[in-house]
Amino acid sequence: MAPSIHTNHTLVLVVDDDLVIQMQLRLAMEKEGYEVMVAADGKAALDICLNSPPDIVLLDAMMPVMDGFICCAQLHALDPNISILMITGLDDQGSVDKAFEVGAVDYITKPIHWAVLKQRVRRLLQMHWLIKEFQYKVKQEQLVAKITQKIRTSLNLELILSTTVIEIRKLLKTDRVIVYRFQPDGSGCVIVESVDPEWSSMLGRVFKDTYFLDKSSHKYRHSNVYVIEDVNDAGLSPCHIDLLNGLQAKANLVVPIEQEDNIWGLLVVYECSKPRKWAKSDIDLLTQLTYPLIMAIQQAELYQQLEVANQKLQQLANIDSLTQIPNRRSFDQVLEREWKRLEREQVPLSLILCDIDFFKNYNDTYGHQLGDECLKEVAKIIYQVAQRPGDIAARYGGEEFALVLPNTDTTGAICIAEIILAYIRTRNLIHESSQISSYLTLSLGIATIIPQSSSSPKWLIAKADEALYRAKLTGRDRYAIYEYSLGELGYESRNVN
């Protein structure tokens, strides 16, 4: 619970085996307006402290079962902040010394002077509250520092928000803390939550009604914190009460998270078990936290924009703008990567270089615009063929295209080449100025290797290029193969019809 300095609730534990004195002490404390619990011996006192820690303990020094000094030491060990007032005999300096040794903050002698007792208890309680408030302030500052630190070291908004709700719930000792995010249409969704398992979760819940929006446009403006101490006694509209009852809320605090004029969302704290008189320090904590939260949101949003821009840039850097398939740069990267991988795995890597036959004539006949259309058509075909995971079809340069085919031996590469040649034929793209056909044709050079450290991707490209040259020499509209195992004489060229 937050420091009770903001409430009138004070709990006093009276421990005395003498029932007459115990009764007098209880009455004296009750007359002061405190709530009083009594115990007749040290063991019973410890049990009470474990279950409902008192603000102050009036402890008789001489008791059976467990004497006051042992009890005092154990209470002190249980909670060093507990205020213990020892009651000793008047003539007993030894007891007084012993009392301080075991952690009592003060003592009073028997017979009890009632005015002295009351004044001493008042003073000790004042001190007790001051210490508690100070400790709470320290915790609060630590929390703000922790969240601010999280924001500095993380751009992950969800992580920051999760940390925030968890820590707030811990500090306020409350049942549920959420962050609710508005959508442009006025609806909204609970995006993070920390909830005691005893209560139902709101995470992911969407609120379509305009309830939150209405609130946001009126009461939440100007950083107002919306405070409800008792849902059923706050003059709320029936539908508002229904909504809060549905959320098991008995009390809540709502803080808007505002960016300039725009309400991004809400930070909401719910007390589910009972109504709660919120302390000023609770409210202050939340308003104090909204500033770092807004910073975190802005940072995260900027980062998201940057990510999108980066992705776009990455795409621009790797995609050929005309054909929209991977460009030479991308091809080089993939070939390098696959080479290394397959060198480790010792499996074949094939490369097909592909060139449009008599493309210069095509451009001269139909103009560059139709020439571009032709490149797009060919790009589409080879892109469709290279569909296995790991395959890549790229524009290698000019009218030349390349296919990187990992885990593919010569037979597999031939198969792909044949599909490409068959595909282009079925397209029947007219090419009047071709010297070998009335339709557009392609020449393909295939090279396959199991990558070795003694060789390199450059070597593979050179060999595919040689094979391509050979396909051109032997009549075009065909593929030619270079096989490493066949050595320098290993050319084979085929025109598949």
Place this chain on the structure above:
Amino acid sequence: MSSIDTQVLESLLDMLEGDQDVLAEIINCYLMESPKIIAAIQTSASQGDADNLGKTAHNLKSSSASLGAMDIHQLCLELESKGKNGNLAGSLELVSQLINEYAQVEIDLKKLLQSSSCTPRYL
């Protein structure tokens, strides 16, 4: 009312903000508890159980003082001291004084309870 220091009772009543019903409750509690303690004191003294004598005398000492039974307080103090020191010489004599004194205190306190005003100031 020679057996009761009325000033002590007055300050107790002050603490209780003049609530005489509550004062009566406290006195009744004392009258209920004390005979049991006195019996225990008597047993300890006759059996020569010094340790127990000290403890039981201590028990009666504070409550008696809190209601102004100062003679009982004094007798208890002596008995407690004898118990602590383990020297029980004369303790039986003190116990019989204690019993007599308590009889007087009981009478006085009961009178107090019966008096309609129940206000120590007018005793």
